[in-house]
Amino acid sequence: xxxxxxxxxxxxxxxxxxxxxAVAAAERARGRPLLRLGVGDVAYPLSRPVVRALCRAxxxxxxxxxxxxxxxxxxxxxxxxxxxxxxxxxGIAVTPESVVIGDGxxxxxxxxxxxxxxxxxLLPTPAYPVYADAAVLAGRRVVRVPTDLSHGFxxxxxxxxxxxxxxxxxxxxxxxxxxxPRALLEDWVAYARExxxxxxxxxxxxxxxxxxxxxxxxxIPGAREVAAEVGSFSKFAGFTGLRCSYLILPDxxxxxxxxxxxxxxxxxxxRFNGVSYVVQRAAEAALSPPxxxxxxxxxxxxxxxxxxxxxxxxxxxxxxxxGQDSPYLFAACPPGQSSRAFFxxxxxxxxxxTPGDGFGIGGEGFIRLSALCREETARAxxxxxxxxx
Ligand code: PLP
Numbered sequence: 001x002x003x004x005x006x007x008x009x010x011x012x013x014x015x016x017x018x019x020x021x022a023v024a025a026a027e028r029a030r031g032r033p034l035l036r037l038g039v040g041d042v043a044y045p046l047s048r049p050v051v052r053a054l055c056r057a058x059x060x061x062x063x064x065x066x067x068x069x070x071x072x073x074x075x076x077x078x079x080x081x082x083x084x085x086x087x088x089x090x091g092i093a094v095t096p097e098s099v100v101i102g103d104g105x106x107x108x109x110x111x112x113x114x115x116x117x118x119x120x121x122l123l124p125t126p127a128y129p130v131y132a133d134a135a136v137l138a139g140r141r142v143v144r145v146p147t148d149l150s151h152g153f154x155x156x157x158x159x160x161x162x163x164x165x166x167x168x169x170x171x172x173x174x175x176x177x178x179x180x181p182r183a184l185l186e187d188w189v190a191y192a193r194e195x196x197x198x199x200x201x202x203x204x205x206x207x208x209x210x211x212x213x214x215x216x217x218x219x220i221p222g223a224r225e226v227a228a229e230v231g232s233f234s235k236f237a238g239f240t241g242l243r244c245s246y247l248i249l250p251d252x253x254x255x256x257x258x259x260x261x262x263x264x265x266x267x268x269x270x271r272f273n274g275v276s277y278v279v280q281r282a283a284e285a286a287l288s289p290p291x292x293x294x295x296x297x298x299x300x301x302x303x304x305x306x307x308x309x310x311x312x313x314x315x316x317x318x319x320x321x322x323g324q325d326s327p328y329l330f331a332a333c334p335p336g337q338s339s340r341a342f343f344x345x346x347x348x349x350x351x352x353x354t355p356g357d358g359f360g361i362g363g364e365g366f367i368r369l370s371a372l373c374r375e376e377t378a379r380a381x382x383x384x385x386x387x388x389x
Contacts, residue, residue, distance in 0.1 A: 009136050015129045015358035019343070023352040030350070035381045037309075037369045038352040040174065040328065042238045043377070044301065046282070047294030050237065053285035057278040071274035074265060075101025075246070079280045082287045083231075083246050092218050094248055100264060101283075102245040103275050105204050105232035110134035111271075112200050112228060112247065113166055115264050116255060120165040122197070124155035126330075126359035126366075128174040148362050149332065153178050153321050157191035167192055169217070170202040172209060175359045175368040176330040177322015179213045185220045192226040198253070198260070199227040207236035207299045209325045224252040228260070235327070235372065237286035237295050244275055244283040302327045305378035306371035312382035316389040327371040330356065334388075342367050351381050 012018075016039050027034055046054075060066040074080070080096040087094040102108040113121055113135050121135040125144040135142045143162060147155040153176035169188060171180040180188075192199045201217035209215055217227045229248040233239035249261035285291045310323040313331055320331040333342035339355035346353050346367070356366030371378060 004137075006137050006139055010133055014133065015354070019352075019354055019358070022343075022347065026347040026352070034347065034350055034352045035373075035377050035384070036352045037371070037373060037377070037381055038354050040235070040370045040372055041240050042235060042302075042372045043374045044238060044298050046238050046242070047286070047291060047298070049285045049288060049291040049294055050282045053281045054278055057281035061278060068277045071277055071280065073269045073272060073274050075099065075275065076277065076280050079284050080246075082284045083248075086287045087216065087218075087248075090215060092216050094218070094250070098248055098250050098261065100247045100249060100261070100268065101275050101280060102230075102247055102268075102272075103243045104234065105202060105230045105245045106130055108230045108245050108247045109168070109200060109202055111267070112230065112264075113140060113168075114138045115260065115267055116164070116166060116198055118164055118166040118198065120162050122158075122162055122165045122167040123360075124169065124173075125361050126153070126175055126356060126363035127168070128170060128202075129359060131168045132360060144361050146361050147176075149319065149321065153330065153362075154180065154184055156184070157187055161195055162197060163195050165195065165197045167197050167199045168202065169199055170204070171214065172205040172322075172326035172328075174205065174326075175322075175328055175354070175356065175363065175366075177324075177326035177328035179209055179325040182214050182220070185214055185217065185223075189217070189220045189223050189226060193222060197226065199223070201227050201229045203229055204232040204235055205326050205328075206231070207295065208303065208327055213325055218248075218250070224250045226253065228253060233283050233286055236299055237283070237291070238298065239279075239283070239286070242279050242282060244279050301375065302371050305373060305375055308375075308378045308382045309369055309371055309385070312385040315386050318385070318388070323371065329369045329371070330366050331369060333365050333367060339364055339367055346384070349384050349387075351384050 080099040083099045084094045084096045120141045120143050122143045132142050145155045147153045206215040217223045231246050233244040251259050253260045306323040313320045318331050320329050323329040339357040343355040354368040356363035
């Protein structure tokens with residue numbers, strides 16, 4: 001067999017698989033679980049409205065009169081309409097036709113990189129590693145837009161031109177936990193328009209924004225012609241194990257004189273057979289008024305965890321970003337200590353984190369903490385950080 005040459009340009013293992021193995025080995029050595037602040041998986045269960053919808057839909061699937069087979073590739077109308085209503089309630093006009101349901105922002109985001117003819121993927125870095133890895137696997141060139149602590153990890157558009165590129169903007173960002181201010185998003189939209197580029201706005205963490213933060217790229221004038229937006233039910237509604245996402249492709253976002261959505265649906269109908277009925281009913285319930293009230297409470301619990309961790313880092317004199325608009329905190333390693341060394345030291349102290357170097361240039365010298373844990377875990381980890389002072 002001939003190896004796909006793209007694999008030679010990738011790190012040997014996906015970041016979270018690699019660190020997961022180190023965490024499991026540390027747990028075996030200690031003989032008890034670590035305080036897990038590493039992978040950004042959620043800790044609190046699905047809400048009652050979601051569980052009720054799952055049960056109802058499962059019963060329908062066992063009823064000969066109401067059983068359903070293959071779902072529509074683009075998602076059931078009831079969920080596409082619920083997503084459109086959810087945006088309308090925030091004053092953003094999104095048509096149900098422009099919403100395409102998917103099985104996660106990871107697959108939607110990674111696959112989106114190849115739906116245009118873009119040869120270059122512009123990626124503000126440090127960033128969620130999926131985008132760089134997926135671009136490399138698809139034979140695309142990754143152009144990093146570096147950021148650092150002195151700029152609050154907020155990337156500005158480059159001086160150079162990158163005509164026709166896909167620009168990935170994650171806000172609030174993973175791993176740095178910062179949200180792009182409105183003026184910066186305006187600069188990026190202007191840059192995309194000048195360069196005939198296409199923004200992919202990843203809003204997976206919108207629910208963690210403080211009031212006044214930009215929750216959708218469509219709040220920025222002129223974005224509809226140049227931006228797609230991906231959203232995930234994973235973090236706010238706890239769907240990491242159920243899997244559901246949506247991709248918004250407005251009519252105004254056009255390629256070769258027609259909506260880019262046509263090409264996306266052409267791709268999806270070839271390679272994807274839709275999200276299960278049961279999961280789509282659960283996602284609909286998460287967007288219903290009782291569903292929203294439930295996850296707002298859960299998000300507030302995670303935000304409280306983030307504050308506990310932020311206070312501990314402050315008390316220990318450790319500089320960090322994030323934790324206010326996001327469940328992530330990006331904390332500086334002690335002077336002279338690499339991300340991997342600090343990660344190992346914290347593992348030995350009983351806390352699992354993620355080494356920042358795994359998120360690309362600018363991540364070395366930092367570790368990422370996830371507050372998507374139970375409060376007891378955040379409290380116990382906070383004590384470990386305070387003891388570093
Ligand atoms: N996008 C970002 C920025 C993420 O951080 C994550 C998960 O951590 C995802 C997408 C994946 O979301 P999903 O669970 O919907 O695939």
